[in-house]
Amino acid sequence: MVHSVYSNKDSFLRELISNASDALDKLRLEAFRNKDLDVDTSDLHIEIEVDKGARTLTIRDNGIGMTREEVIGLIGTLAKSGTAELRQQLREAKNEAASEELIGQFGIGFYSSFMVADKVELLTHKAGESEATRWESTGEGTYIIESVPDAPQGTAVTLHLKPEDAEDELHDYTSEWKLRSLVKQYSDFIAWPIRMEVERRTPPSQEEGAEGGEEVVTIETETLNSMKALWARPKDEVSDEEYKEFYKHIAHAWDDPLEVIVMKAEGTFEYQALLFIPSHAPFDLFNRDAQIGVQLYVKRVFIMGDCDQLMPEYLRFIKGVVDAQDLSLNVSREILQQDRQINAIRRRLTKKVLSTIKDLQSERPEDYRTFWTQFGRVLKEGLLSDADNQDTLLQISSFASTHSEEDATTLAEYVERMKDGQEQIFYATGETRQQILKSPHLEAFKAKGYEVLILTDPVDEVWVGTVTEFDGKPLQSVAKGEVDLDSGDESSDAEREEREKEFADLLTWLKETLTDHVKEVRLSTRLTESPACLITDAFGISPALARIYQASGQ
Ligand code: ADP
Numbered sequence: 038m039v040h041s042v043y044s045n046k047d048s049f050l051r052e053l054i055s056n057a058s059d060a061l062d063k064l065r066l067e068a069f070r071n072k073d074l075d076v077d078t079s080d081l082h083i084e085i086e087v088d089k090g091a092r093t094l095t096i097r098d099n100g101i102g103m104t105r106e107e108v109i110g111l112i113g114t115l116a117k118s119g120t121a122e123l124r125q126q127l128r129e130a131k132n133e134a135a136s137e138e139l140i141g142q143f144g145i146g147f148y149s150s151f152m153v154a155d156k157v158e159l160l161t162h163k164a165g166e167s168e169a170t171r172w173e174s175t176g177e178g179t180y181i182i183e184s185v186p187d188a189p190q191g192t193a194v195t196l197h198l199k200p201e202d203a204e205d206e207l208h209d210y211t212s213e214w215k216l217r218s219l220v221k222q223y224s225d226f227i228a229w230p231i232r233m234e235v236e237r238r239t240p241p242s243q244e245e246g247a248e249g250g251e252e253v254v255t256i257e258t259e260t261l262n263s264m265k266a267l268w269a270r271p272k273d274e275v276s277d278e279e280y281k282e283f284y285k286h287i288a289h290a291w292d293d294p295l296e297v298i299v300m301k302a303e304g305t306f307e308y309q310a311l312l313f314i315p316s317h318a319p320f321d322l323f324n325r326d327a328q329i330g331v332q333l334y335v336k337r338v339f340i341m342g343d344c345d346q347l348m349p350e351y352l353r354f355i356k357g358v359v360d361a362q363d364l365s366l367n368v369s370r371e372i373l374q375q376d377r378q379i380n381a382i383r384r385r386l387t388k389k390v391l392s393t394i395k396d397l398q399s400e401r402p403e404d405y406r407t408f409w410t411q412f413g414r415v416l417k418e419g420l421l422s423d424a425d426n427q428d429t430l431l432q433i434s435s436f437a438s439t440h441s442e443e444d445a446t447t448l449a450e451y452v453e454r455m456k457d458g459q460e461q462i463f464y465a466t467g468e469t470r471q472q473i474l475k476s477p478h479l480e481a482f483k484a485k486g487y488e489v490l491i492l493t494d495p496v497d498e499v500w501v502g503t504v505t506e507f508d509g510k511p512l513q514s515v516a517k518g519e520v521d522l523d524s525g526d527e528s529s530d531a532e533r534e535e536r537e538k539e540f541a542d543l544l545t546w547l548k549e550t551l552t553d554h555v556k557e558v559r560l561s562t563r564l565t566e567s568p569a570c571l572i573t574d575a576f577g578i579s580p581a582l583a584r585i586y587q588a589s590g591q
């Protein structure tokens with residue numbers, strides 16, 4: 038294995054720069070919207086400052102800053118119980134990779150400072166406020182917070198670097214070379230200048246008559262990043278590494294993207310889009326207030342995050358940026374809602390995302406499986422809400438089935454395996470695979486050798502009510518109505534009449550006895566082992582859906 042010169046610990050710098058960049062975006066926007074806000078936005082930037090003697094590293098921005106309450110609420114969450122647990126686990130984490138994964142899981146970028154620092158100080162001054170706030174913590178669960186009368190606009194985070202890293206070249210965060218290469222590696226695309234004071238050595242002058250032969254060292258401020266908007270560059274000019282780091286910045290994520298989508302539209306309404314399919318679902322994907330992951334920019338200026346006009350809800354896991362050329366900078370959510378162009382963009386982005394997933398499915402089955410495991414449940418919500426793309430959604434969906442215990446099947450694969458004479462796609466809904474397999478409803482299908490889809494996600498109950506067919510084959514619940522498993526079998530009609538006569542008395546008796554409980558009692562051909570089973574009529578709601586309604590008090 039090639040030993041990487043980059044270590045996981047290094048990502049603390051990416052996180053702090055990412056926060057500083059967000060703070061600058063917010064200030065620019067706030068200053069634009071609120072003309073009364075008295076702030077200087079003429080030189081918004083990020084500064085990295087090293088004090089080799091004191092072994093401190095400061096990341097400073099002149100962005101929006103935080104109020105005392107915001108410091109307590111946001112960064113102060115470190116002291117709360119969830120993070121106490123994180124701290125404990127971090128102490129026990131075997132290696133850096135393990136602790137990085139933990140930090141990622143808990144989604145606390147700022148906290149990564151404690152990978153390299155044993156004390157962190159924060160000095161922040163919110164735009165428009167008279168007082169500033171100083172905060173300090175050793176990451177052990179307690180912190181010091183005080184109001185200070187004056188501090189420059191913005192936020193400075195000072196890390197007191199761990200002494201044990203001092204002799205370790207790989208982790209020397211006071212080294213100019215190290216910091217410079219970390220910024221290039223992780224944060225080159227940041228839209229604001231990231232400045233640092235660097236030493237410039239001029240070799241001894243060769244000119245005749247020049248004094249002495251001494252090297253001249255001057256200190257200069259240098260901008261370390263290129264600030265190029267990644268989405269504006271052609272895909273083949275951007276490296277995978279650059280895309281990955283950009284994804285981590287905008288998605289506040291720690292995983293790598295599964296796929297990158299680059300789009301460019303020219304003509305009457307110009308825009309560029311850079312979208313990512315993540316490789317891991319965030320823990321809050323099913324929270325009520327889970328947000329849309331796409332940011333809106335107008336001509337390179339950040340306008341808003343979680344822009345729900347740009348992506349349907351069932352694609353809320355997609356992260357990325359859309360940069361539109363022809364919108365006004367003070368466009369609001371309300372305006373966007375009515376904007377025909379924005380709706381057109383959403384439709385195009387949606388189609389592009391779905392076709393990308395389709396490509397994954399046919400070209401990179403392993404990645405498609407990862408995708409489906411992480412996001413399949415969300416994508417299926419689209420079967421209900423997005424009628425326009427229902428066909429595509431059905432094509433790119435996978436389902437568990439009686440065909441294989443391990444592998445999910447697509448509907449196309451199911452149709453290919455259909456028996457001669459089988460005209461419907463059969464499915465069973467329920468809570469677990471075991472429960473469904475045990476159900477008497479399945480007996481006749483098993484006996485016939487018919488494959489049955491096993492649908493156990495809550496959303497399955499709902500979409501099967503909307504989707505009626507795939508590829509001309511009706512979808513049929515095994516628990517509903519008269520499933521005619523004997524169609525095409527001429528002799529059976531006579532046989533059935535015969536048997537119905539034989540059991541007529543029993544059926545009448547059952548019907549009378551159970552009159553309060555069932556609508557009808559029928560002789561069935563679907564059972565091979567169980568004596569009886571309950572079904573709903575063809576247009577009734579399924580038992581599982583009935584349970585959902587019951588649970589929600591309807
Ligand atoms: P995230 O960036 O994913 O929200 P972080 O742990 O990185 O999580 O930061 C937590 C919050 O602290 C941010 O959302 C932001 O509100 C605030 N914050 C952090 N750094 C800064 C900064 N430099 N300026 C202003 N606010 C900041």
Ligand code: MG
Binds near residue numbers: 052055056146147289
């Ligand atoms: Mg952050």
